[in-house]
Amino acid sequence: MLKETFLLSNGVHIPKVGFGTWQVPNGDIAYQAVKDALEVGYIHIDTAYVYENEISVGQAIKDSKSDRKDLFITSKLPSHIKDYQETETYFHESLKRLEMDYMDLFLIHAPWPWSNIGQDCKVGNAEAWKKMIELYQSKKIRSIGVSNFNVDDLKDLIKRTGFIPHVNQIAFFAGHYQKQKETIAFCKENNILVEAYSPLAIGHALKTPLVLTLAEKYHKTPAQILIRYTLEHGTLPLPKSTKKARMIENADLDFTLDQKDVEALDVLSEDPRRFG
Ligand SMILES: NC(=O)c1ccc[n+]([C@@H]2O[C@H](COP(=O)([O-])OP(=O)(O)OC[C@H]3O[C@@H](n4cnc5c(N)ncnc54)[C@H](OP(=O)(O)O)[C@@H]3O)[C@@H](O)[C@H]2O)c1
Incomplete structure (x- = not known):
């Protein structure tokens, strides 16, 4: 499964399961986690500037002696950066921390700053997006996308720039389908791959009676049921x-x-x- 891929709209192959690193502290913990993940066979790693662990993620990758071109590395523009020039600055800072010379996927982390969820940043998102398109066209990034964008956010970004994101990374887990189904449908119609973040609902869904029953039925663990569920919807899990x-x-x-x-x-x- 770790070697299987989805095909993005621009022809880039993206490994079907990614390894998440949110709340994995920089230093020994992030270094060891990424080292272990690579040993297990994960080749797709999801980090972000604001996770503050890009240095350890990059170090573990470097020390693994993996061929860079065999890996798929995602990072994200901080959610408060809504400016053309600053987008370039932050992108290069992420690359520098990771000690890489290109990114496989770079995302706008959210349509609004996390400190002001829902704020209208449509103009700023388009400015950041224009810089990301340039970085993509100059081959510094193999694919570009967004995160936490709903249908309105996506439509507006596409209308302003004419460029459809390759990926939208959203919260998606069992029980969250009603909330996300319109976004997932819009992404499917527009050939935008949906990445499912928090596929285990940050651990909260693991003890749900239905999940426990299905784990027994399929002879799998609750985590495997939950992660498989996101794949059944054609989304890419990031456990x-x-x-x-x-x-x-x-x-x-x-x-x-x-x-x-x-x-x-x-x-x-x-x-x-x-x-319960
Ligand atoms: N774009 C965004 O805004 C955004 C937001 C949130 C997350 N993400 C991305 O998505 C990734 C995954 O989401 P997440 O970190 O929120 O949560 P998650 O993957 O849904 O759940 C992680 C939690 O489940 C536990 N866990 C993992 N595997 C388990 C298993 N097999 N059995 C029991 N418990 C298990 C982990 O603990 P241990 O570590 O102790 O095993 C951790 O507490 C993030 O790391 C990040 O890369 C992106």
Whole structure:
């Protein structure tokens, strides 16, 4: 599974499961986590400037002696940067921290600053996007995208710039389908790959009765059921763990869920026992 890929609209292959690094502190923990992930066989690593761990992520990659071209590395423009020139500055800073000379995927982290969710930054997003298009065209980035964008955000960005993102990375996990289905449908119609962040609902969905029942039915673990669920929707999961055994578990996804079980997981949030 870790070597399988989705095809982006620009012809770039992106490994089907990525390794998440949010809340993995820079230093020994991030270094060891990425080292372990690469040993397990993950070749797709998701980081961000604001995770403040790009230095350790880059160091672990460098020390692994992996061929850079065999890896797929994503980073993200901080959500408060909504400016053409600053986008270039932050992109180069991420590259420098990672000790790389190109990025496989670079994302606008959010349509608004995390400190002011919902703020209208449409003009600023378009400015940042124009710089990212230039960096893409000059081959410093192999594919470009956005994160946390809803349908309105996407339509506006495309209208202002004429350039459709290759990827939209959004929160997507069992129980979150109703909230995200319009965005997922719009992305599918426009050939934008959806990446599912927090596929385990940051761990909260693991003990849900339905997930436990399905784990028994398929002889899989709750985490595997939840990650497989995101793949059944054609989205790309980014599970995070700092534990090697869990990294192995989270990549063992060679099974499929019946459609009726996918539909039951879609409405998991309606289950009052969700966190029971
Ligand atoms: N673009 C954005 O705005 C955005 C936002 C959030 C996340 N993301 C990306 O998506 C990635 C994943 O999301 P996430 O980190 O929020 O959460 P997640 O992957 O849904 O869940 C991670 C949590 O589950 C635990 N866990 C992992 N595997 C497990 C297993 N097999 N069994 C039991 N527990 C397990 C982890 O603990 P241990 O580490 O102790 O194993 C951690 O507490 C992030 O790391 C980041 O790269 C992006």
